[in-house]
Amino acid sequence: MKTNFKLFIMCSIILFASCETNDTPVKENEMATESQETTTENKSLTAKNSTVTNENALRSAVAAAVAGDVITISGTINLTKTLELAKSGSSSSKISLTGGTLNCSGLPSGSWGVKVNGSYWNITNMTIRNAPDCGIVFQNGGYNYVYNVSTLSNGDSGLQIYNGGHDNYILSCKSNDNYDAANAGENADGYACKLSAGKNNVFEKCSANHNSDDGWDLYGQPYTVTIKNCTASNNGFGSNGDGNGFKLGSAGQKVAHTVTNNTATNNLAWGYDGNGNTGHITITGSGGSGNKKGLFTRLY
Numbered sequence: 001m002k003t004n005f006k007l008f009i010m011c012s013i014i015l016f017a018s019c020e021t022n023d024t025p026v027k028e029n030e031m032a033t034e035s036q037e038t039t040t041e042n043k044s045l046t047a048k049n050s051t052v053t054n055e056n057a058l059r060s061a062v063a064a065a066v067a068g069d070v071i072t073i074s075g076t077i078n079l080t081k082t083l084e085l086a087k088s089g090s091s092s093s094k095i096s097l098t099g100g101t102l103n104c105s106g107l108p109s110g111s112w113g114v115k116v117n118g119s120y121w122n123i124t125n126m127t128i129r130n131a132p133d134c135g136i137v138f139q140n141g142g143y144n145y146v147y148n149v150s151t152l153s154n155g156d157s158g159l160q161i162y163n164g165g166h167d168n169y170i171l172s173c174k175s176n177d178n179y180d181a182a183n184a185g186e187n188a189d190g191y192a193c194k195l196s197a198g199k200n201n202v203f204e205k206c207s208a209n210h211n212s213d214d215g216w217d218l219y220g221q222p223y224t225v226t227i228k229n230c231t232a233s234n235n236g237f238g239s240n241g242d243g244n245g246f247k248l249g250s251a252g253q254k255v256a257h258t259v260t261n262n263t264a265t266n267n268l269a270w271g272y273d274g275n276g277n278t279g280h281i282t283i284t285g286s287g288g289s290g291n292k293k294g295l296f297t298r299l300y
């Protein structure tokens with residue numbers, strides 16, 4: 001009897017425990033379904049497609065953007081001040097800004113062309129050119145996807161991520177001929193993910209050609225950056241341009257970056273320079289030729 005009673009108690013505990021663990025996922029699934037329905041409903045009520053051909057229409061569309069919107073730029077729009085992407089999409093429903101050219105040559109001196117403080121944007125198939133400072137800057141937000149965007153002839157870096165910008169995925173982009181004349185080329189990199197950017201920023205299949213400072217610059221970047229299948233060529237001009245293909249950190253840092261299958265060609269200084277960062281940098285499959293100081297230096 002005693003043994004049977006013990007068995008009964010044990011079975012009861014097991015049954016109770018299994019009921020408890022089964023209950024939890026069901027509740028979660030129910031909640032997920034509910035929130036998905038809400039998102040779909042909101043999207044169908046408010047998401048819209050618009051094609052814009054001038055600055056006012058572009059600013060209105062961007063200011064009113066909600067998750068699921070697609071804003072298409074047709075032709076060239078001449079901006080007169082920085083375009084701020086402050087709204088956010090959602091993980092299941094991004095805001096798309098696509099197409100055309102943003103000519104930023106008419107902006108006040110010191111202005112960035114585009115400032116992205118929001119999250120969950122798709123920015124695709126676009127040219128951003130001639131901004132007085134950086135072409136496009138990502139900060140604060142994250143989960144932005146940038147595809148086939150060219151940043152050309154801007155007055156500082158073409159594309160910059162800093163101030164906490166995280167989880168940005170930069171794919172098949174081009175950053176050429178950026179040059180900060182005011183500093184004789186000291187600062188304008190093709191891609192700068194430096195100083196204070198957040199985690200999980202990735203560059204893939206991008207190219208940086210003929211920028212006055214470096215192709216890529218991870219100076220002071222506190223979290224791992226991934227750079228794969230990218231090309232840096234002919235960087236370094238003006239009397240102050242450093243001219244590294246890939247500058248991978250700075251002195252006093254110990255940050256491991258992942259730098260895979262890249263090519264550095266004909267840069268003024270090094271192909272790949274750890275620049276004093278003592279973190280272990282994986283440079284699997286990366287190479288290049290014609291860099292004036294050599295291919296690799298200060299990598300651990």
Ligand SMILES: [Ca+2]
Nearest residue numbers: 133134156157
């Ligand atoms: Ca600047």
Ligand SMILES: [Ca+2]
Nearest residue numbers: 186187213242
């Ligand atoms: Ca520099």
Ligand SMILES: [Ca+2]
Nearest residue numbers: 189213214217
């Ligand atoms: Ca630099």
